[in-house]
Amino acid sequence: MPPISNPSEKIILALDGMNRHEALSLIAALPDLLWVKVGLELFVSAGPEILNELRNKGKKVFLDLKFHDIPNTMARSCYEAASKGVELITVHACAGREALLEAQRGALQGSEVAGFPPPTLLAVTVLTSWTTDNFEQELQIEQPLVKRVELLASLAAQSGIGGCICSPLEVAWLRKNHPHPFQLITPGIRLKGDDIDDQARVMTPLDAINAGASRLVIGRSITKSLDPLASFQRIRKELSAI
Numbered sequence: 656m657p658p659i660s661n662p663s664e665k666i667i668l669a670l671d672g673m674n675r676h677e678a679l680s681l682i683a684a685l686p687d688l689l690w691v692k693v694g695l696e697l698f699v700s701a702g703p704e705i706l707n708e709l710r711n712k713g714k715k716v717f718l719d720l721k722f723h724d725i726p727n728t729m730a731r732s733c734y735e736a737a738s739k740g741v742e743l744i745t746v747h748a749c750a751g752r753e754a755l756l757e758a759q760r761g762a763l764q765g766s767e768v769a770g771f772p773p774p775t776l777l778a779v780t781v782l783t784s785w786t787t788d789n790f791e792q793e794l795q796i797e798q799p800l801v802k803r804v805e806l807l808a809s810l811a812a813q814s815g816i817g818g819c820i821c822s823p824l825e826v827a828w829l830r831k832n833h834p835h836p837f838q839l840i841t842p843g844i845r846l847k848g849d850d851i852d853d854q855a856r857v858m859t860p861l862d863a864i865n866a867g868a869s870r871l872v873i874g875r876s877i878t879k880s881l882d883p884l885a886s887f888q889r890i891r892k893e894l895s896a897i
Contacts, residue, residue, distance in 0.1 A: 669874030737765035778811030830867025
């Protein structure tokens with residue numbers, strides 16, 4: 656996948672903190688929106704049917720359930736997810752090489768059987784809520800956080816995974832070592848002046864794309880805005896200048 660030129664293709668709207676009705680109402684108000692992220696909260700509350708509803712409205716779906724289990728379970732989970740026609744699926748890189756290989760195999764089989772294009776698996780490296788201090792203190796991992804991100808991204812790439820999830824602060828190094836078509840999808844995106852909430856490693860949309868991100872997962876900067884359409888269009892305009 657070459658670098659993306661269409662600004663709407665670079666924005667994945669995170670439908671977090673919403674129920675089915677709220678999510679569908681919001682995307683109806685954003686006519687230029689192409690991508691949506693369905694995470695654990697919406698998936699559990701609305702069920703897998705929400706995936707089909709979103710696809711029927713012409714949206715590309717990033718299923719962000721962060722699978723992390725034994726290889727066989729990873730394979731079956733990705734098989735089922737891919738059979739729903741989603742375009743992106745997250746797995747945890749720290750599940751290990753065998754689990755990542757099995758996840759990829761399951762996804763390819765599931766999409767083929769259902770007649771959909773194969774999805775891209777994205778390996779989660781280190782969640783953007785972690786800081787260097789609590790990473791060491793709570794998990795007792797002495798390896799620097801950035802080194803752990805580098806290790807897990809390399810493991811994912813070597814296992815045939817199509818990209819990874821990382822904070823925008825790690826994008827530049829990862830892009831240097833993992834050129835396109837390896838996808839780098841970054842949460843932790845905030846507009847200037849926004850509260851960072853529970854994120855620790857954040858960056859503005861333009862800075863993240865300039866650093867090498869493929870796409871940006873953006874939630875509260877749009878969903879909690881007094882004018883979500885204006886915020887979405889502001890981000891599109893900012894990214895169209897690249």
